[in-house]
Each structure stands twice: as C-alpha cells, then as structure tokens.
Amino acid sequence: MKSPSSSSQITKPWVEFMLTEYEKKKAPQTSVTVKSYTIRNATKPGESFNAELILLDVKALISDGGRPEDTPEEKEYNLIVKFLTEDPFSCELIKRCGYHIKELMMYSEVVNELNDFQAVHANDEFRLDLPQFIYGKCTEKEYVLVMENIKVLGYETNPKKEGLDFQHAKLAVNHIARLHAVSYAYDKSHSFLEKYPCFQFSNAISTFFKPVVWASLANSITFLKSKKTYEDMVYKLETGKTTLPVKFAAMWDDQTRHKFLCLTHGDFWNSNLMFKHRTATQDGEKSIESLKLIDWQISQWNNPVFDLHYLLNTSTSFEMRRDHAEEILRHYHTTFTEATTKMGTPVPNWNYEQFKAEFERTSLVGFLMGMCLIQGTLSKAGENINHGGSTCLTHTCCRPCKVVIDKIKAGMAKVVISFAFKPSSSYIMRASVKKVLSPIGRELVEGNNEILNGRLLDLLMEADEKGVLDVLTL
Known part of the structure; x- marks a missing residue:
C-alpha cells in the first residue's frame, strides 16, 4: 500500500495496514481493525524545520486469524509519525545527504543489530535505548517513519x-x-x-x-x-x-x-x-x-x-x-x-x-x-x-495552484x-x-x-x- 507523504493523506486503510504489518512481526496471522483514530501536530510552529511530526492515537481491535472463535482484543496505540518536511529546499537537502535513510535504518535495523551484539558479548549491560520502531518505508517517492510516542x-x-x-x-x-x-x-x-x-x-x-x-x-x-x-x-x-x-x-x-x-x-x-x-x-x-x-x-x-x-x-x-x-x-x-x-x-x-x-x-x-x-x-x-506560517495556497480552493507551485519549488530546490x-x-x-x-x-x-x-x-x-x-x- 502506498504510504502517505503528509498528515493530510493519512487514511484508515493505511493505519490498519501499517499496524497489521507491525503486529504480524509478533503473530503472523494477526489483523488490525481500526475503530477510531485522531491526528494532532506533535510540535509547535518553529520547533521543527526538517520534518513534519504527527501524533497518531488509535483505538483498534486485534484479531488472531488462526483462531476465529476468539474475541478480538481491544488495544490503543500512541504513535509518532514522521514525514519529510514540505519545504522543498530542506527536503532536497535531507535527501541529498541521506539523513532520512539513516534515521529509518537506526530504528528498523541498526539498533537491533548492535543490541543483539552487546547482549552476546557484554551480557546486555550496554543496551541502546530508543523509542520502539513500529513501521517505516523509504523509496524514491515515499518516506514515513512510525515510532511509539514515549x-x-x-x-x-x-x-x-x-x-x-x-x-x-x-x-x-x-x-x-x-x-x-x-x-x-x-x-x-x-x-x-x-x-x-x-x-x-x-x-x-x-x-x-x-x-x-x-x-x-x-x-x-x-x-x-x-x-x-x-x-x-x-x-x-x-x-x-x-x-x-x-x-x-x-x-x-x-x-x-x-x-x-x-x-x-x-x-x-x-x-x-x-x-x-x-x-x-x-x-x-x-x-x-x-x-x-x-x-x-x-x-x-x-x-x-x-x-x-x-x-x-x-x-x-x-x-x-x-x-x-x-x-x-x-x-x-x-x-x-x-x-x-x-x-x-x-x-x-x-x-x-x-x-x-x-x-x-x-x-x-x-x-x-x-x-x-x-x-x-x-x-x-x-x-x-523556522516557522514559515500559512499562506493563501493552503486553502482548499487553491490546491491546484499549490501543486503546480510546489513542483516548481522542488525543481528549483534541486538546482x-x-x-x-x-x-x-x-x-x-x-x-x-x-x-x-x-x-x-x-x-x-x-x-x-x-x-x-x-x-x-x-x-x-x-x-x-x-x-x-x-x-x-x-
């Protein structure tokens, strides 16, 4: 499933897909049905210039596909969702330097690898502590990182x-x-x-x-x-x-x-x-x-x-x-x-x-x-x-103009x-x-x-x- 690129594109099907992928790591037959979810900004204006950080709170039902007679379990998720910034210049810099890839790799692979290593060689005495990784995707056109909201x-x-x-x-x-x-x-x-x-x-x-x-x-x-x-x-x-x-x-x-x-x-x-x-x-x-x-x-x-x-x-x-x-x-x-x-x-x-x-x-x-x-x-x-503020282009009626202008900005940013x-x-x-x-x-x-x-x-x-x-x- 295609990942959202901003908070405005988060949908119930994607939330269900993302959480099901997470739960399947623990129990392969698990499925997640979202009852409700809310989205809020995780930062105040000016606090973050290189990412869009979103608080995603979800109420869901967890089912084990292998045992259909079982009553679904109710579960709440408190998550942080991180997207690339919408500012084309900051976004282009992040992509050119590979900053987004490194962060996703740290949460999804590197810390687990290092922790497994030190557990064997140092009896788990020097564990590295990060928020729990939930879901992530990084391609040429998609980037999203989901972590627990600690x-x-x-x-x-x-x-x-x-x-x-x-x-x-x-x-x-x-x-x-x-x-x-x-x-x-x-x-x-x-x-x-x-x-x-x-x-x-x-x-x-x-x-x-x-x-x-x-x-x-x-x-x-x-x-x-x-x-x-x-x-x-x-x-x-x-x-x-x-x-x-x-x-x-x-x-x-x-x-x-x-x-x-x-x-x-x-x-x-x-x-x-x-x-x-x-x-x-x-x-x-x-x-x-x-x-x-x-x-x-x-x-x-x-x-x-x-x-x-x-x-x-x-x-x-x-x-x-x-x-x-x-x-x-x-x-x-x-x-x-x-x-x-x-x-x-x-x-x-x-x-x-x-x-x-x-x-x-x-x-x-x-x-x-x-x-x-x-x-x-x-x-x-x-x-x-850091806080660019809103403009007339953020209104729904100006959405077509914003798409064109964003493409022009993205091209300028590369140059x-x-x-x-x-x-x-x-x-x-x-x-x-x-x-x-x-x-x-x-x-x-x-x-x-x-x-x-x-x-x-x-x-x-x-x-x-x-x-x-x-x-x-x-």
Whole structure:
C-alpha cells in the first residue's frame, strides 16, 4: 500500500495496514481493525524545520486469524509519525545527504543489530535505548517513519532554556558512551560500514555549517561590540572570521587525524534526550529513571568526542561545565573503556589523559557548534525563521495552484542545493545565510533575551579563557 507523504493523506486503510504489518512481526496471522483514530501536530510552529511530526492515537481491535472463535482484543496505540518536511529546499537537502535513510535504518535495523551484539558479548549491560520502531518505508517517492510516542509513557525533554544539570548530563554521556563503544566493538568483527554504507562519513555537514559559522560569528561580533568591554575578544574573532569556518571544516573532515572512529549521534543535545523521572520526593526532587535518545538523522561514522563537545557546549550552563565537566568526561571515558574491554576490543593507547588530549585538540569544533546552536535554538528570532506560517495556497480552493507551485519549488530546490555543494558558491551561501540569521544578531544587541545573551556570552568568555580563540590569530 502506498504510504502517505503528509498528515493530510493519512487514511484508515493505511493505519490498519501499517499496524497489521507491525503486529504480524509478533503473530503472523494477526489483523488490525481500526475503530477510531485522531491526528494532532506533535510540535509547535518553529520547533521543527526538517520534518513534519504527527501524533497518531488509535483505538483498534486485534484479531488472531488462526483462531476465529476468539474475541478480538481491544488495544490503543500512541504513535509518532514522521514525514519529510514540505519545504522543498530542506527536503532536497535531507535527501541529498541521506539523513532520512539513516534515521529509518537506526530504528528498523541498526539498533537491533548492535543490541543483539552487546547482549552476546557484554551480557546486555550496554543496551541502546530508543523509542520502539513500529513501521517505516523509504523509496524514491515515499518516506514515513512510525515510532511509539514515549511521552505517553512519561518521557519528556528537559527545558532547553534551563540546560542539563549534572545528573542529567552524566546519564546522557553514559548512553552516548554505550553507542560509541558498542559500534566500535561491533565494527572490529562485522565491518559496520560494509553492512550499513549510508552511515559513511560525509562532509555535507561541514559544507553547510561553514556559512552558518560565519553568520553566527558575525552576530557574536556585533553582540560583543554593543557591550563595549570586550575589545580583545572582538579583535580575535574579527581577525579569524575569514579562516574560522575553514579551520572548522579541516578539523571536522580530516578523519586521518582522529584517534579512532565509531557511530556517532551527530545532533546530541538537550532536545534529543527524553528522560523519564520517578515520582518526586517530599522535598520536590525527581530522580531519573531512564533515558531514550531520539532524532538520528545526522548520525554517521565519525570522531566520538564531537558528540561530547556538542552536548556540553549547546546544552549546559557555564556553571555546570565549571563544576562538573571533568567528572562528566571521566564518567564517559570509564563507561566507554569498560564496555570496549568487556566486549574484547579495548582501544589501544586510550587512557584518560590521551582521551582528554583529543578532546582539547578538537575544542574549537565544540565552541563553534555551541555558538551556532545557542543562537539558533534560544532566540525568538530563530523560531520565526523556522516557522514559515500559512499562506493563501493552503486553502482548499487553491490546491491546484499549490501543486503546480510546489513542483516548481522542488525543481528549483534541486538546482539550488546542487549549487550549494560547489566551492564556487561559498560567497553567495555566506551572504544568504547571514541575511537569514541577521534577526538573531539584532535580538542579541537589543538584550531582551537574557537567557540567550547570557549563555552566548558565557560560551565566548569561556572559550577565550581556555585559549580556544587564540588559534584565530595564528
């Protein structure tokens, strides 16, 4: 059966087909009859620009075809349905980079394979936890991914404006250490990339990140100048603003310099971590029961320390890093080392000092990731950039016009995205991204968003104190 490409195309027959396919994995004679279903948006405007996320709640009857005399069982499903974004440019970029394929593969095959491996070699001690996979399809013209809605089970994301505290960050790095360790150990005997070539490293991230770095840097310089007390920092950033994106790409892309490689999440930050808490105690404290990782579109075979940089620089406060960063890094290293050793694949020459040296060598990447993501996720202007809003073309009477215009946009998107990958396009891309992100710069100067301004200023000052910005003047 053809899959829907958006929430408006979801039908009762498709829901029955999809759920029957899921139930047949457990009992081949099973059939599902839908009594009712509801559809709601899973995100607020501006929260997701690379996908359409839908909440699908279903009430159904489950029948065993092998025993017709049995009374059908009533069952409720709480699901998340993920479609490709309707924005033609984002959609074309996702397809060109294979982000959608990787996420579907993670849920449908990769995690199961890795979990089976660690269960045999480590007694199931380092299990990887994701929401349950229900259904998925990916062809040239179809894409849909259906997962369980773990919010119904009590999972929630930590508010991004608060950032992760020590306990939440510690658990997060424990889980990412498992992913790194299990994939590394698996690769030693199974050659991960031969089986899953879509996770092969690509410089697509650095290609598109470079103009974002440049534009975010321009915003940071404007912000610091408005403060009039950070002349030395402004000098360092202005001196290196031309070469900074190039240095980022060189450090990110040169895999020959990395100590070793494994499967990385790629977008390992606050909003992609879903925690479940135990009932609060009398003093109001809630302890963490479990964690599941979501949003695997940017996962790839890469340097594992980049996931750590990403988390610490985008999702924690300066005070948390000052007080607990060393302990968090040691916890990661201990978990990773214990896991790889137990699975019989310890990494040679990888004691804590050597790991820490690699982390510090790549600290520029962490700073730049933090600088860009803080601006993009904590600013109100960033939310407006992501939310295109409705137009007259969304009305039913204009549907024929919308179809034609969408086809024209799709054709333009192929040309624009293809052009964006060419080195000759760097100047145009830089100017375009700067224009798009300039409202964030104005918001920084206005100073009304205290959380945004405080987190960015802390990150800039911390990078300067650690000597990260000194490389810009070399």
